[in-house]
Amino acid sequence: xxxxxxxxxxxxxxxxxxxxxxxxxxxxxxxxxxxxxxxxxxxxxxxxxxxxxxxxxxxxxxxxxxxxxxxxxxxxxxxxxxxxxxxxxxxxxxxxxxxxxxxxxxxxxxxxxxxxxxxxxxxxxxxxxxxxxxxxxxxxxxxxxxxxxxxxxxxxxxxxxxxxxxxxxxxxxxxxxxxxxxxxxxxxxxxxxxxxxxxxxxxxxxxxxxxxxxxxxxxxxxxxxxxxxxxxxxxxxxxxxxxxxxxxxxxxxxxxxxxxxxxxxxxxxxxxxxxxxxxxxxxxxxxxxxxxxxxxxxxxxxxxxxxxxxxxxxxxxxxxxxxxxxxxxxxxxxxxxxxxxxxxxxxxxxxxxxxxxxxxxxxxxxxxxxxxxxxxxxxxxxxxxx
Amino acid sequence: xxxxxxxxxxxxxxxxxxxxxxxxxxxxxxxxxxxxxxxxxxxxxxxxxxxxxxxxxxxxxxxxxxxxxxxxxxxxxxxxxxxxxxxxxxxxxxxxxxxxxxxxxxxxxxxxxxxxxxxxxxxxxxxxxxxxxxxxxxxxxxxxxxxxxxxxxxxxxxxxxxxxxxxxxxxxxxxxxxxxxxxxxxxxxxxxxxxxxxxxxxxxxxxxxxxxxxxxxxxxxxxxxxxxxxxxxxxxxxxxxxxxxxxxxxxxxxxxxxxxxxxxxxxxxxxxxxxxxxxxxxxxxxxxxxxx
Numbered sequence: 001x002x003x004x005x006x007x008x009x010x011x012x013x014x015x016x017x018x019x020x021x022x023x024x025x026x027x028x029x030x031x032x033x034x035x036x037x038x039x040x041x042x043x044x045x046x047x048x049x050x051x052x053x054x055x056x057x058x059x060x061x062x063x064x065x066x067x068x069x070x071x072x073x074x075x076x077x078x079x080x081x082x083x084x085x086x087x088x089x090x091x092x093x094x095x096x097x098x099x100x101x102x103x104x105x106x107x108x109x110x111x112x113x114x115x116x117x118x119x120x121x122x123x124x125x126x127x128x129x130x131x132x133x134x135x136x137x138x139x140x141x142x143x144x145x146x147x148x149x150x151x152x153x154x155x156x157x158x159x160x161x162x163x164x165x166x167x168x169x170x171x172x173x174x175x176x177x178x179x180x181x182x183x184x185x186x187x188x189x190x191x192x193x194x195x196x197x198x199x200x201x202x203x204x205x206x207x208x209x210x211x212x213x214x215x216x217x218x219x220x221x222x223x224x225x226x227x228x229x230x231x232x233x234x235x236x237x238x239x240x241x242x243x244x245x246x247x248x249x250x251x252x253x254x255x256x257x258x259x260x261x262x263x264x265x266x267x268x269x270x271x272x273x274x275x276x277x278x279x280x281x282x283x284x285x286x287x288x289x290x291x292x293x294x295x296x297x298x299x300x301x302x303x304x305x306x307x308x309x310x311x312x313x314x315x316x317x318x319x320x321x322x323x324x325x326x327x328x329x330x331x332x333x334x335x336x337x338x339x340x341x342x343x344x345x346x347x348x349x350x351x352x353x354x355x356x357x358x359x360x361x362x363x364x365x366x367x368x369x370x371x372x373x374x375x376x377x378x379x380x381x382x383x384x385x386x
Numbered sequence: 387x388x389x390x391x392x393x394x395x396x397x398x399x400x401x402x403x404x405x406x407x408x409x410x411x412x413x414x415x416x417x418x419x420x421x422x423x424x425x426x427x428x429x430x431x432x433x434x435x436x437x438x439x440x441x442x443x444x445x446x447x448x449x450x451x452x453x454x455x456x457x458x459x460x461x462x463x464x465x466x467x468x469x470x471x472x473x474x475x476x477x478x479x480x481x482x483x484x485x486x487x488x489x490x491x492x493x494x495x496x497x498x499x500x501x502x503x504x505x506x507x508x509x510x511x512x513x514x515x516x517x518x519x520x521x522x523x524x525x526x527x528x529x530x531x532x533x534x535x536x537x538x539x540x541x542x543x544x545x546x547x548x549x550x551x552x553x554x555x556x557x558x559x560x561x562x563x564x565x566x567x568x569x570x571x572x573x574x575x576x577x578x579x580x581x582x583x584x585x586x587x588x589x590x591x592x593x594x595x596x597x598x599x600x601x602x603x604x605x606x607x608x609x610x611x612x613x614x615x616x617x618x619x620x621x622x623x624x625x626x627x628x629x630x631x632x633x634x635x636x637x638x639x640x641x642x643x644x645x646x647x648x649x650x651x652x653x654x655x656x657x658x659x660x661x662x663x664x665x666x667x668x669x670x671x672x673x674x675x676x677x678x
Contacts, residue, residue, distance in 0.1 A: 112475075118475075162659070164663055165659050165660075165662050165663045168662070168663055168666040169662055169666040169667070170666075171474075172403070172409060172474075172615065172619055173615055173619075173662060173666060173667060173668070175409075175478075176611065176612060176615040176616075176658075176662065177659055177662055179608065179611070179612070180612060180655040180658050180659050181655070181659065183608060183651070183655055184651070184652050184655040184656060184659075187649075187651040187652050187655075188649070188652045191649055191652070310608070314482055317479065318479060318483075321475065321476065321479050325473075325475070351490075351494060353486065353490045354486075354487055354490040354491060354494060357483040357484075357486040357487040357490065358483075358487055360479070360483045361465065361480060361483045361484065361487065364469070364476055364479060364480045364483070365465070365468065365469075365480075
């Protein structure tokens with residue numbers, strides 16, 4: 001390696017990823033009342049120790065230096081976790097949910113993290129995708145990949161209604177518009193009878209070019225849960241979404257979006273078309289959320305307004321903030337934390353939301369930039385700098 | 387009646403925003419907590435054998451208002467002030483989570499708190515007829531109280547020395563400090579005032595509907611927030627107008643389209659979005675200046 005002098009080792013990052021993988025697999029595999037609690041406690045202690053001793057910062061640096069090869073490591077570890085969980089329906093369902101929320105959050109990250117457009121209606125766009133999938137799959141013979149795409153497009157179109165208000169307002173006023181829209185969307189679904197009202201709609205399972213994802217696969221006599229199909233498919237989708245988001249960030253568009261977020265007036269004096277960039281970020285982000293929502297609907301087989309209320313939007317935002325706004329890598333661990341943890345802490349069933357909100361408050365007080373803060377943009381590869 | 391409650395909640399939001407530029411989403415759950423504290427006070431009083439309605443009501447109000455004022459100060463001191471220099475988003479999430487924590491605490495620790503609780507009807511319910519109009523005495527009392535409180539708060543802000551200090555901090559915290567105003571005290575005072583208003587609104591809401599639940603505040607809070615923003619954040623009169631406007635919108639949509647009354651929230655929120663397009667910084671706009 002040319003960069004041996006400057007770039008840190010790969011080992012700390014690999015170790016960290018593997019540790020995270022083992023942690024989440026353990027958490028998902030243990031069904032006992034108290035065992036998950038012990039795992040969580042051990043994980044929390046390990047995290048604090050890692051932060052205090054600087055091991056975490058070390059791993060982070062090494063991760064940033066070898067991002068390309070680390071992509072592969074992350075995917076490999078994730079696949080390992082998937083196979084370890086191969087027959088656990090519920091655990092796989094949760095992993096899929098993590099990935100789908102992650103995709104939606106990648107979209108929100110383009111809006112909020114890069115461009116600075118607030119969106120408190122993430123769940124509404126997620127839900128728009130879900131309902132589109134539900135209606136189209138039930139009433140038309142469109143091939144399912146097209147339906148997923150349509151889910152994204154409908155979410156994007158629905159978001160376009162908000163473009164004019166969003167461009168005219170800023171700051172808290174813009175936030176209000178999305179809050180109002182999120183609530184409007186939900187109360188509309190709840191009272192609209194053609195869309196199932198409060199009961200929701202039943203959605204057929206996903207079928208890709210004749211391969212029904214609801215049939216379990218059998219490899220060498222071992223039958224895996226059919227959720228494994230969905231997990232693999234969502235993993236693929238998440239990789240695509242991640243690559244797209246990352247390419248946007250690295251490109252000139254990403255630079256321009258950053259400029260708009262940091263100072264819109266200054267950006268416009270440098271000739272950037274601020275409304276255009278905002279529109280682009282908002283629509284692209286909503287399309288991400290819509291596609292994720294469409295897959296979610298077909299995976300769970302059922303959509304109802306309760307899945308898309310204001311608090312779901314808040315969960316999406318919480319994932320983003322916990323992971324570190326603007327850092328797409330932070331989203332996955334944060335999503336896992338926010339979604340899996342409350343589900344697994346069965347021993348404290350009733351108290352889990354209380355503990356969860358207290359945990360978020362603590363993280364905000366002691367680590368306000370999120371667990372994995374966004375790093376400064378690297379304009380040159382490390383190799384060249386040495 | 388709805389308008390008065392909305393306006394009181396909105397005034398709270400706008401007060402916090404004025405002094406700290408913070409949207410305090412825990413406001414809604416402070417309201418619920420206030421109602422529950424007074425309910426506990428009521429239970430305690432009736433167990434102690436005190437029956438006189440107005441004495442009971444007075445003590446309930448004192449308990450709720452004082453308790454929430456204290457809670458508001460705690461929230462400001464330990465959760466909002468430390469984040470003063472953090473991005474606004476973080477503060478927002480923080481207050482949301484505090485709200486969730488309060489809501490869940492009520493749900494879990496109040497006996498059978500996940501069900502709606504009946505709130506005592508302490509006001510006389512005599513009804514008067516004026517032609518087709520039916521007015522209950524408790525409604526009149528509540529509306530009058532609400533108006534009186536709003537007028538008192540606005541007098542306090544606009545006519546007293548303390549109010550002057552609040553307005554100074556709202557305009558420019560740094561300069562206010564130079565002028566010898568104790569910044570932190572003023573912030574705490576404002577949080578106490580806003581939370582006390584929330585508690586009062588919570589009790590009024592309980593007295594009117596004779597029912598409260600742990601999620602009562604959530605809806606009121608969102609509506610109050612919308613009202614505050616529509617009126618123009620940081621402007622008290624705007625918040626009051628916004629509160630009444632929202633109630634008016636809901637009622638109008640029911641009157642105009644009775645068959646679609648289930649959609650009243652949809653129409654109200656759609657109207658709010660439309661209004662923001664026409665007046666992007668609220669009805670009584672903030673003075674916006676670009677600094678480059």
